[in-house]
Amino acid sequence: MPQRPDTTRLTLRRPDDWHLHLRDGAVLRAVLPETARHFARAIVMPNLVPPVVTGAEAAAYRDRILAALPEGARFTPLMTLYLTEETDPDDVARAHAEGIATAVKLYPAGATTNSASGVRDFDRVRPVLERMAEIGMPLCVHGEVTDPSVDIFDREAVFIDKVLKPLRKKVPDLRIVMEHVTTSDAVDYVRDTPRNLAATITTHHLVINRNAILAGGIRPHNYCLPVAKREKHRVALVQAAVSGDRRFFLGTDSAPHVDARKLEPCGCAGIFTATNTMSILAEVFDAAGALRQLEAFASLNGPQYYRLPPNEERITLEKGGPVDHPARIESGDGPITVFDPGFRLHWRVV
Numbered sequence: 001m002p003q004r005p006d007t008t009r010l011t012l013r014r015p016d017d018w019h020l021h022l023r024d025g026a027v028l029r030a031v032l033p034e035t036a037r038h039f040a041r042a043i044v045m046p047n048l049v050p051p052v053v054t055g056a057e058a059a060a061y062r063d064r065i066l067a068a069l070p071e072g073a074r075f076t077p078l079m080t081l082y083l084t085e086e087t088d089p090d091d092v093a094r095a096h097a098e099g100i101a102t103a104v105k106l107y108p109a110g111a112t113t114n115s116a117s118g119v120r121d122f123d124r125v126r127p128v129l130e131r132m133a134e135i136g137m138p139l140c141v142h143g144e145v146t147d148p149s150v151d152i153f154d155r156e157a158v159f160i161d162k163v164l165k166p167l168r169k170k171v172p173d174l175r176i177v178m179e180h181v182t183t184s185d186a187v188d189y190v191r192d193t194p195r196n197l198a199a200t201i202t203t204h205h206l207v208i209n210r211n212a213i214l215a216g217g218i219r220p221h222n223y224c225l226p227v228a229k230r231e232k233h234r235v236a237l238v239q240a241a242v243s244g245d246r247r248f249f250l251g252t253d254s255a256p257h258v259d260a261r262k263l264e265p266c267g268c269a270g271i272f273t274a275t276n277t278m279s280i281l282a283e284v285f286d287a288a289g290a291l292r293q294l295e296a297f298a299s300l301n302g303p304q305y306y307r308l309p310p311n312e313e314r315i316t317l318e319k320g321g322p323v324d325h326p327a328r329i330e331s332g333d334g335p336i337t338v339f340d341p342g343f344r345l346h347w348r349v350v
């Protein structure tokens with residue numbers, strides 16, 4: 001007889017976060033322990049001010065992260081380089097060969113928080129992309145067009161047609177990760193693409209749809225980019241995440257901003273989920289009857305696409321009475337609100 005799954009305890013390989021914002025200074029020191037507690041590695045986003053563009057800048061940022069780690073933490077930051085139209089292909093290749101940079105990050109200029117130095121003319125970065133294709137270095141993409149005439153809820157779908165498809169034709173050997181996908185269009189595109197394309201899915205996009213931002217009052221803490229879409233898109237994301245399909249894996253996009261910056265009349269985009277991500281994911285996968293796929297999504301598919309070994313260590317999650325997480329964490333620059341999924345959590349990392 002097949003063994004009945006144990007639905008109150010779940011052991012999996014230690015997870016990794018394939019899309020994470022750690023910031024710098026006081027905020028870095030406040031948020032890093034939240035990720036290092038559960039995650040072994042993370043792809044660290046380079047959108048600091050000024051951005052992390054060169055290999056030397058990535059090495060210096062990595063050193064600041066390592067210096068901010070709590071005593072005894074076992075956590076490896078995997079660094080990314082912020083792609084600009086001035087990026088030097090040789091510098092990128094060197095940083096990759098030396099193990100300083102794992103990937104390059106493409107922000108269309110103006111698409112999201114701290115993306116002003118991003119790419120306007122994609123032909124100008126062709127030489128970098130071609131070199132990356134040669135050496136097998138992945139490109140992480142913020143997949144939204146910035147054309148103000150395109151509706152904000154359509155910017156991801158339009159990006160696929162107007163930017164990603166042509167780019168993949170021009171540089172077919174480039175290995176791409178579509179970051180934080182939010183639409184069934186992106187899920188379908190990844191599913192229909194046999195090679196060199198994968199996608200990260202965030203914690204919050206598995207949980208909220210656009211009502212969580214706008215219904216019953218405006219909720220800045222649920223505002224991020226790409227903005228959450230209709231319920232049918234959230235359902236498509238959950239289906240992709242629990243499917244076991246190796247091309248979908250966890251990138252929390254945990255993006256801390258101090259509350260003062262979130263609550264301004266023009267508040268910034270980003271949701272901070274590092275603190276309760278594993279509890280939320282267990283709840284989502286449990287509700288979908290797919291707890292056994294959580295390891296693939298959080299611990300196996302990412303390393304496979306990045307051609308890294310999965311972690312040997314294990315973590316155990318346990319289901320019990322309601323689990324409380326702090327509503328906010330303190331940083332030297334002010335409080336940072338932790339994402340509220342809107343339902344009680346019962347899973348905790350033991």
Ligand SMILES: NC(=O)N[C@@H](CC(=O)O)C(=O)O
Pocket residue numbers: 021047112113114142223224225226253255256269270271
């Ligand atoms: N996701 C967000 O809304 N914000 C991110 C940037 C990004 O990942 O696009 C940030 O840096 O705050």
Ligand SMILES: [Zn+2]
Pocket residue numbers: 112142179180225226
């Ligand atoms: Zn982004």
Ligand SMILES: [Zn+2]
Pocket residue numbers: 019020021045253255
């Ligand atoms: Zn991000």
